[in-house]
Amino acid sequence: MSKIKSISGKRKTVNFFSYILLIVLSAIWIMPLFYVVLTSFRAEPGAATPYFWPKGFTLKNYYNLFHPTSSMPYDFFLWFKNTFIVAVFSCILATFYNLATAYVMSRLRFKMRKPYMNIALILGMFPGFMSMIAVYYILKSLGITQSLVALVLVYSSGAGLNFYIAKGFFDTIPKALDEAAWIDGATKFQVFRKLTVPLSKPIIVYSTLTAFLAPWMDFIFVSVIMGDNHKKYTVALGLFKMIDAKQVNQYFTMFTAGSVLVSIPIALLFISMQRFYVSGVTGGSVKG
Missing domain, CATH: 1.10.3720.10 (MetI-like)
Structure with missing residues (x-):
């Protein structure tokens, strides 16, 4: 019985660290996608900003794509x-x-x-x-x-x-x-x-x-x-x-x-x- 508990405990430990690793890798993979979506609604122009979260949000970026001007x-x-x-x-x-x-x-x-x-x-x-x-x-x-x-x-x-x-x-x-x-x-x-x-x-x-x-x-x-x-x-x-x-x-x-x-x-x-x-x-x- 103790041997079964030991195996079960090891399995839970391995699963725990596996889930932690998967969560970290998922966050690393999703972060660039999230940044692109966030930037598409950013009101401030520019390619690089010293902050991650935009100071203002707008739909103008999407609107301008479909309304070209001179x-x-x-x-x-x-x-x-x-x-x-x-x-x-x-x-x-x-x-x-x-x-x-x-x-x-x-x-x-x-x-x-x-x-x-x-x-x-x-x-x-x-x-x-x-x-x-x-x-x-x-x-x-x-x-x-x-x-x-x-x-x-x-x-x-x-x-x-x-x-x-x-x-x-x-x-x-x-x-x-x-x-x-x-x-x-x-x-x-x-x-x-x-x-x-x-x-x-x-x-x-x-x-x-x-x-x-x-x-x-x-x-x-x-x-x-x-x-x-x-x-x-x-x-x-x-x-x-x-x-x-x-x-x-x-x-x-x-x-x-x-x-x-x-x-x-x-x-x-x-x-x-x-x-x-x-x-x-x-x-x-x-x-x-």
């Missing part, structure tokens, strides 16, 4: 609309490319299958911005730089290389279902569209969310492709331009307000789709 020419609503358009079309194309490539690699067998998988794995080890200059000159030769079409092509064209997680998920679906459909006269595309896709909601949600996030978060490609065409900026580039070295003190509180607004749709998507997102990652992380 003295404040930044149009956040236009940036938000551009980003949303690019995100939606990139999401549709990238999800289709990703799922189609993953289905082919999971279900079909052909001569260059394994070499292609190895090449895709090697190319995935390199960051995407290494191809930035080459991509820019390709788009320039096509005459579509500084356009939303160029951004959609950039964000969706590489989706065919990111098929490994989706392929792992498709590998968990019994091939007997495909064979039964083939016997009944279904084509491979009909099997993919009417059988595999309805059974793959978690990985579809995962692919959709990851494709949707790219335009909201990317800064490097959009800054190179768009140049000085501020009417085609996305929120990432627009907010960065808002706080360049000469204007950081003037527009910093508006910048934080824009950051809060940008995070809202992404947070809502993750909250509503979290269970599908997690099951898509875990279901696709199998050996195939």
Whole structure:
């Protein structure tokens, strides 16, 4: 009995310190987010203040984002609309490319299958911005730089290389279902569209969310492709331009307000789709 009590006491002690550590780490993680939200309502301008809690609160920072003037020419609503358009079309194309490539690699067998998988794995080890200059000159030769079409092509064209997680998920679906459909006269595309896709909601949600996030978060490609065409900026580039070295003190509180607004749709998507997102990652992380 005393041994059981000793084990129980040790377990309670370990749990206590574990909870303390988790609380401290949570506070460290939440504090920057709380500071950004707090600063977005701050009435005093400036990027840095000697105090943490604002002396006054206002909604003017949010109001000014959607009401550009000659003295404040930044149009956040236009940036938000551009980003949303690019995100939606990139999401549709990238999800289709990703799922189609993953289905082919999971279900079909052909001569260059394994070499292609190895090449895709090697190319995935390199960051995407290494191809930035080459991509820019390709788009320039096509005459579509500084356009939303160029951004959609950039964000969706590489989706065919990111098929490994989706392929792992498709590998968990019994091939007997495909064979039964083939016997009944279904084509491979009909099997993919009417059988595999309805059974793959978690990985579809995962692919959709990851494709949707790219335009909201990317800064490097959009800054190179768009140049000085501020009417085609996305929120990432627009907010960065808002706080360049000469204007950081003037527009910093508006910048934080824009950051809060940008995070809202992404947070809502993750909250509503979290269970599908997690099951898509875990279901696709199998050996195939």
